[in-house]
Amino acid sequence: MVFARLQRVQREPSVFRKIMLGFVVSCLAAVPMWIASVLSAGGQRTSALWVLLCLAMLATSELLVLALAPSELTRLAPTTRRGQWLSYWFVAQAVGNLLGGWLHF
Numbered sequence: 436m437v438f439a440r441l442q443r444v445q446r447e448p449s450v451f452r453k454i455m456l457g458f459v460v461s462c463l464a465a466v467p468m469w470i471a472s473v474l475s476a477g478g479q480r481t482s483a484l485w486v487l488l489c490l491a492m493l494a495t496s497e498l499l500v501l502a503l504a505p506s507e508l509t510r511l512a513p514t515t516r517r518g519q520w521l522s523y524w525f526v527a528q529a530v531g532n533l534l535g536g537w538l539h540f
Contacts, residue, residue: 450507457499464492 441447448456471485505524512520 450503453499454503454507457496457503460492460499461496464489464496467492 438447438453467485467488471481475481505521508520508524509517
């Protein structure tokens with residue numbers, strides 16, 4: 436909805452900037468959790484809305500990156516290798532998820 440409104444006034448950012456915005460929002464998603472931890476430093480309870488804000492930021496960043504990056508990748512790849520480059524994208528995601536799972540435990 437935001438990008439549709441920006442498109443109407445000819446101020447819509449490029450796909451690359453949208454992807455970068457998704458990465459920035461993903462990095463900033465830890466800030467609400469940090470704020471909640473500072474507020475609860477004395478053993479005080481904090482609102483669960485901090486977690487919901489963090490999850491909303493992560494969901495927004497996923498929508499920006501995971502929806503736009505594969506389409507941009509197929510647009511930039513040579514026409515004879517589009518499927519190959521798209522498979523590289525999904526393999527990189529699988530490896531990242533695997534490493535994230537290993538590091539979690």
